[in-house]
Amino acid sequence: MTKSVRPPNWTSWWDARHKMAELLPDLWFRRSLAGDETFVRALRRGKIRCRDSGCREHSRSGLQEVPLEDVLRGLQNLTFFSDAVMAEFEIVEVQQRFTTLGWVVTSHAPLKLTRTRTVWIKCPELVLSDLRSDLVEWALPASAIPPGDERKNPGTKPRLRNAVTQIMLRQLTREEITVEELKAYTFKQLKNSFDCSANTANAARKEAISEFLILNNSEY
Numbered sequence: 001m002t003k004s005v006r007p008p009n010w011t012s013w014w015d016a017r018h019k020m021a022e023l024l025p026d027l028w029f030r031r032s033l034a035g036d037e038t039f040v041r042a043l044r045r046g047k048i049r050c051r052d053s054g055c056r057e058h059s060r061s062g063l064q065e066v067p068l069e070d071v072l073r074g075l076q077n078l079t080f081f082s083d084a085v086m087a088e089f090e091i092v093e094v095q096q097r098f099t100t101l102g103w104v105v106t107s108h109a110p111l112k113l114t115r116t117r118t119v120w121i122k123c124p125e126l127v128l129s130d131l132r133s134d135l136v137e138w139a140l141p142a143s144a145i146p147p148g149d150e151r152k153n154p155g156t157k158p159r160l161r162n163a164v165t166q167i168m169l170r171q172l173t174r175e176e177i178t179v180e181e182l183k184a185y186t187f188k189q190l191k192n193s194f195d196c197s198a199n200t201a202n203a204a205r206k207e208a209i210s211e212f213l214i215l216n217n218s219e220y
Contacts, residue, residue, distance in 0.1 A: 008049065008127040008129070009127060009128045009129055010051070010125045010126070010127060010128075011125060011126060011127075011128040012123070012124070012125055013039075013078070013080070013085055013124045013125065013126060014080050014085075016039075016126055016128055016131055017035070017036070017039050017080075018030055019128065020035055020038070020039060020131075020135065021035070023132070023135060023136075023140060024140060036078070037162075037166070038135070038139050038162065039078070040075055040076065040077065040078060041139075041162065041166075042131060042134050042135060042139070043072050043075055043126070044072060044073065044074070044075045044211065045134065045138075045211075046072065046073065046214070047130065047134050048126050048127065048130040048131050048134055049126065049127040049130050050068060050072065050124060050125065050126045050127075051068075051124070051125050051126075052068050052121050052122060052123060052124045052125070053122040053123040054120075054121070054122040054123075055067070055068045055071060055119055055120070055121045055122075056119060056120055056122075057117060057118065057119045057120075058118075058120075066117075066119050068121065068124075070089070070091065071087055071089045071119055071121070072089075073089075073214060073215060074089040074090040074091050074215050075087060075088075075089050076088045076089055076090055076116065083122065083123055084120050084121060084122050084123070085120070085121045085124050086118060086119075086120055086121075087118070087119050087120075087121055088116055088117070088118050089116070089117055089118075089119070090114055090115065090116050090117075090173065090215065091114070091115055091117060092112055092113070092114050092115075092215065092216045093112070093113050093114075093115055094110045094111070094112055094113075095110060095111045095112075095113060096110055097109070097110065097111055112216070114173055114174075138162075139162065160196055160200055161196075161200050161203050161204045161207075162204075164194045164196055164200065164201055164204035165204040165207045165208045165211075166208075167194065168182065168194075168204055168205060168208035168209075169208045169211055169212055172208060172209075172212045173212065173215070179209055179212065179213070182205060182208070182209060183205075183209070185205070187201075187202065190202060190205065
């Protein structure tokens with residue numbers, strides 16, 4: 001007997017964002033900032049299948065195609081319209097630096113610049129089951145997990161951990177702190193610096209560093 005395979009349940013980003021309220025209505029209702037931020041981070045985590053009918057950026061030379069994967073990797077904000085989404089994303093650009101003195105050319109350490117860019121995504125869709133599974137895994141409080149679902153890493157308070165992760169990621173992106181410095185924080189320093197338990201701050205540190213390295217295409 002041949003087992004039938006259910007096709008992916010592709011859903012528009014607009015509808016998917018609203019369906020988040022079915023999992024956590026008190027926090028992820030339609031116009032909640034917490035729900036919007038969680039949706040953006042879920043897309044940025046890279047575990048949800050997405051597709052679009054065109055992802056373009058306005059430039060001096062006209063419309064320029066941008067890979068959706070690049071946008072999702074550094075996604076920061078979304079604004080919904082009737083059949084399109086305006087997305088702001090961050091990308092790290094490396095500039096080579098040289099100085100010339102007579103016939104001598106000296107190279108210097110590359111300069112990394114974080115730029116915020118804006119694209120228009122036409123008819124973006126995602127696989128709804130991917131979004132649901134990802135939210136259950138890391139974003140839902142334990143008490144709100146639907147019966148039959150499981151979480152791989154239970155224990156920390158998702159909302160607080162997510163907030164601390166965003167603070168750390170913002171500091172790393174703005175170069176207010178380096179990866180090495182954040183890694184060197186003791187549990188006591190984490191607790192005092194981010195006003196939460198050491199375990200929650202440590203879990204947030206791991207996620208923030210992981211996302212930052214993905215954003216910068218680098219390894220430590």
